[in-house]
Amino acid sequence: MTQGGGSRKEATKPRNLLSTRRTTRLGTWNVRTMYEAGKALQVAREMEAYQLDILGLCETRWTNAGECQLASGETVLYSGHLEKNSPHTEGVGILLSTHAKMALIGWKTEGPRLISAEFRSHKKDINFHVIQGYASTNDKDQDVKETFYKMLLNTIDQIHKSTWVSPDQQTENQIDHICVNKKDRRSMRDFRVYRKCRRSFGQNLLISTIRQKLKRRQGIVNNHRHRYNVEFLREPSSREEFNVAVKNRFQVLETLGEDSSVKETWQAIKEGWTTVCQEVLGKQKREHKPWISATTLRKIEDRKKKNDQVNRSKTRAAKAKAQEEYTKAIKEVKVSVRQDKRNYVDDLAREAQEAAGAGNMRGLYETTKKLAGRYKNAGVPVKDKEGRLFTNPDEQKERWKEHFKELLNRPRPEKTV
Structure with missing residues (x-):
């Protein structure tokens, strides 16, 4: 615990x-x-x-x-x-x-x-x-x-950015600056105006914090592990495409001679698997919605590639053709998303009906929660008497305190005969 x-x-x-x-x-x-x-x-x-x-x-x-x-x-x-x-x-x-x-x-x-x-x-x-x-x-x-x-x-x-305030405290301006060489700009950590010094000297103090940064050495290899989207293998077409890509890749490995070392063989095998996974499956991403299917995710990725083709087009004819394909991909994504949502809601409604018929109240409650949606208000803004929104937690607490104080200290209603 x-x-x-x-x-x-x-x-x-x-x-x-x-x-x-x-x-x-x-x-x-x-x-x-x-x-x-x-x-x-x-x-x-x-x-x-x-x-x-x-x-x-x-x-x-x-x-x-x-x-x-x-x-x-x-x-x-x-x-x-x-x-x-x-x-x-x-x-x-x-x-x-x-x-x-x-x-x-x-x-x-x-x-x-x-x-x-x-x-x-x-x-x-x-x-x-x-x-x-x-x-x-x-x-x-x-x-x-x-x-x-x-x-x-x-x-x-x-x-707060002003460094000078007029004697009547009505006009503020930024008249003090710190100039930095363009090459050393990366070393500047912070600029800040300190208003406390105004009391004694009439103007604010401007301070900069510097920490020397050196250029990162080139050639450093990042060996982070990556997870790949194996959910695509559930689709027959994606699974067949993955199998063909693996076979083609390992046919190249057969050309390695017997004199190849174990390290060279392992490096070739590793590069083969990594390349196929990157090209066919892609890196795994967190699942944001339980009802989005792998087919829709693939269409979203395809729409992104067609958008890149629009940006890379050199001629007007090529750009117009790429834009037409991109517009078609947008419509396909919208239709697929709506269909996934409809299927998801229908499945949940069926599960809720089955749970209610079997007397499974726990299952009915869990299914109803999913059916209602995963979006939730983490902090609903509070309004004051004039309708102004309070989004700061401290201001919300004070408003609730004021509300309950007025609510609990109301005068007693007069007795009616």
């Missing part, structure tokens, strides 16, 4: 996003929509493929604002239109890896076009801020564009 409790405690222990020993990778992506079956799976797979810790999302088309956890472990902070019966348009979000979620301090939303989050770093008194915006296009009204950039500037101004 102690060992298990310690493991759970370690899993929920706060982490740091930025450190000197770990590289943090961020990205931003206009996904066009997240309001589509299987789209969260595809976005999470791409995030994992590029080894991103934080991925900003534009045009999610989700309504309301909140925080939800995917079945694969990633967390989505999202913000959309807050009005009732609002359309599924615009919307922004931030997709966090498990490590980034543990470093999350709090997040704020400014409607369907702006969301920001704050994370811990290796320095206790320095936090890391991420702002994801979805700017308006030029054909929008001038008032809409000005409103967005005004909200963006207000959000950025909350991050």
